[in-house]
Amino acid sequence: MKRWLVGSLALNAAFLATALYLVVGAQDLFVTYFVDPGWERRFSFFEAHPIQPGDVVFLGDSITASGEWAELFPDLPVRNRGIGGDTTEGLLRRLQQITRGRPGKLFLLIGTNDLGFGKEPASIAENVGTLLGEMHRASPETALYVQSVLPRAGEYREAIEDLNRRLEGIAAAHGATWLDLYPHFLAGDGSLDDVLTNDELHLLADGYERWRDLLRPHLQSPG
Amino acid sequence: MKRWLVGSLALNAAFLATALYLVVGAQDLFVTYFVDPGWERRFSFFEAHPIQPGDVVFLGDSITASGEWAELFPDLPVRNRGIGGDTTEGLLRRLQQITRGRPGKLFLLIGTNDLGFGKEPASIAENVGTLLGEMHRASPETALYVQSVLPRAGEYREAIEDLNRRLEGIAAAHGATWLDLYPHFLAGDGSLDDVLTNDELHLLADGYERWRDLLRPHLQSPG
Numbered sequence: 001m002k003r004w005l006v007g008s009l010a011l012n013a014a015f016l017a018t019a020l021y022l023v024v025g026a027q028d029l030f031v032t033y034f035v036d037p038g039w040e041r042r043f044s045f046f047e048a049h050p051i052q053p054g055d056v057v058f059l060g061d062s063i064t065a066s067g068e069w070a071e072l073f074p075d076l077p078v079r080n081r082g083i084g085g086d087t088t089e090g091l092l093r094r095l096q097q098i099t100r101g102r103p104g105k106l107f108l109l110i111g112t113n114d115l116g117f118g119k120e121p122a123s124i125a126e127n128v129g130t131l132l133g134e135m136h137r138a139s140p141e142t143a144l145y146v147q148s149v150l151p152r153a154g155e156y157r158e159a160i161e162d163l164n165r166r167l168e169g170i171a172a173a174h175g176a177t178w179l180d181l182y183p184h185f186l187a188g189d190g191s192l193d194d195v196l197t198n199d200e201l202h203l204l205a206d207g208y209e210r211w212r213d214l215l216r217p218h219l220q221s222p223g
Numbered sequence: 224m225k226r227w228l229v230g231s232l233a234l235n236a237a238f239l240a241t242a243l244y245l246v247v248g249a250q251d252l253f254v255t256y257f258v259d260p261g262w263e264r265r266f267s268f269f270e271a272h273p274i275q276p277g278d279v280v281f282l283g284d285s286i287t288a289s290g291e292w293a294e295l296f297p298d299l300p301v302r303n304r305g306i307g308g309d310t311t312e313g314l315l316r317r318l319q320q321i322t323r324g325r326p327g328k329l330f331l332l333i334g335t336n337d338l339g340f341g342k343e344p345a346s347i348a349e350n351v352g353t354l355l356g357e358m359h360r361a362s363p364e365t366a367l368y369v370q371s372v373l374p375r376a377g378e379y380r381e382a383i384e385d386l387n388r389r390l391e392g393i394a395a396a397h398g399a400t401w402l403d404l405y406p407h408f409l410a411g412d413g414s415l416d417d418v419l420t421n422d423e424l425h426l427l428a429d430g431y432e433r434w435r436d437l438l439r440p441h442l443q444s445p446g
Contacts, residue, residue: 008231015238037422041289048428049294066264068303070293071272080291198260205264205271 042083043094051101055079056219059098060109061086063150063202072212076219079103087114088127095131099138106135107179107215109147111167112201115159125166132174144176145218150185150192153200157190181214265306266317274324278302279442282321283332284309286373286425295435299442302326310337311350318354322361329358330402330438332370334390335424338382348389355397367399368441373408373415376423380413404437 042065051057057079058064064082072078081098083090088110098106108131114124128146135144148164151157164182171178185207187193192200196207203211265288274280280302281287288305295301304321306313311333321329331354337347351369358367371387374380387405394401408430410416415423419430426434 005228005231008228008235011235012231012238015235037425040421041425041427044428045289045291045431048432049291066268068268068272071302079294198263202260202264205267208268209271 036085039083039085039090043097046081046094046097049079051079051081051098051103052077053102053104055101055103057081057098057103057106058109059091059106061113063112064109066202067208067211072208073215073219077104085113086110087117087119088124088131089114091131092127092134095134096138099135099142102139103142105143105145105219107145107147108132109149109181111149111163112152112156112160115149115156115163121159121163121166124163125170128167129170129174132170132176136174144171144174145179146171146176147179148182150181150203151187151190152192154189154191177218179214179218181211184210184214259308262306262308262313266320269304269317269320272302274302274304274321274326275300276325276327278324278326280304280321280326280329281332282314282329284336286335287332289425290431290434295431296438296442300327308336309333310340310342311347311354312337314354315350315357318357319361322358322365325362326365328366328368328442330368330370331355332372332404334372334386335375335379335383338372338379338386344382344386344389347386348393351390352393352397355393355399359397367394367397368402369394369399370402371405373404373426374410374413375415377412377414400441402437402441404434407433407437 055077056073058067058069059081061082062084065080065084066082067080069078069080083094091108091110108128110128110131111124114127115121132144132146135142146167148167149160151160160182164180168178168180185192185196194200196203196210198204278300279296281290281292282304284305285307286305288303288307290303290305292301292303314331314333331351333351333354334347337350338344355367355369358365369390371390372383374383383405387403391401391403408415408419417423419426419433421427
């Protein structure tokens, strides 16, 4: 009997470890950048469809990826360069796909997944600074727009506001335009306005309409 | 000791049941159509961006959703109407979003998730017949294209080939054009060619290029 108990307890421990691995999220960085087939597939598509000069690029994570930008801005040469789950680290790995095409404008929205994985605002903002520096170096003619991280579930409020203050300073330091979307998506309790979302993170149609309206003046300008 | 063993075995059974629930997919239909916030978000976007006459609509599941169709066909008024995880049942629930816009062409690729959820080819094909009948009734001027279900992991070969034979007949019965993509994506072992995928289901860039080349003659024709 004792051998059975030891075996069963060991099996329980293995299940528990697997559950923790799957739930807690420490694996997410690994999965995303080393084995996530979804990230690799989007990466391969982007390699096959190079950015062109004059393109308007939307770069980011699932919030960007889920926007049908060609429908939101039907008259512009838009490129959706969002990947679900992406982070500042992921963007650094694929930034050359953007810069070597020398797009006309680049709209960056990144960082909420970094926060979800427990990264500190200071370190996330540092990565964004590296991104902006590299963009400006490789494609100085691209007009850069840094968008503030959107609200999500209320417990993220303090971290997001901290991150956004840092991002605003970094955008200014790199000559990028700061687009403060955040207050336009915020509910009174500090969360993402629930008429704009159904999971406290991603956007329903009304969220994309609001975002589009905020971007429109910057898309009509020459850059 | 015996009580501990019983407790431990029960805990193992609970873990195993949870793992099966999460892996095997019987919950997917429930999640997709009753609580999946991703399906609801895409649905809301599609409601806010109605199809227009003359549009070229790509309708289906994640394989369609993951294509940046505006980049694949930059000169056409394309609409991506794919939703990850969708099935024939899901399409029936959102078909009016398509038909009421009276698009110029509609390219349908659906059924692989139905198979994944254990549906029989006959019942899947019956749903596609309902879809085609409703499309033709509501928007008789739309040119309908039924695409064969793509290969995936080899164990699906028999079911997919059975389903495709049925779909071909149903397309003919409804005056839709049959586009037999299947053989162009097939490897010798009956699976999706592994140069086109990294998960035996979804497409890498080369898969989308192959698909685009097969569609191109039908997109250049008047309909």
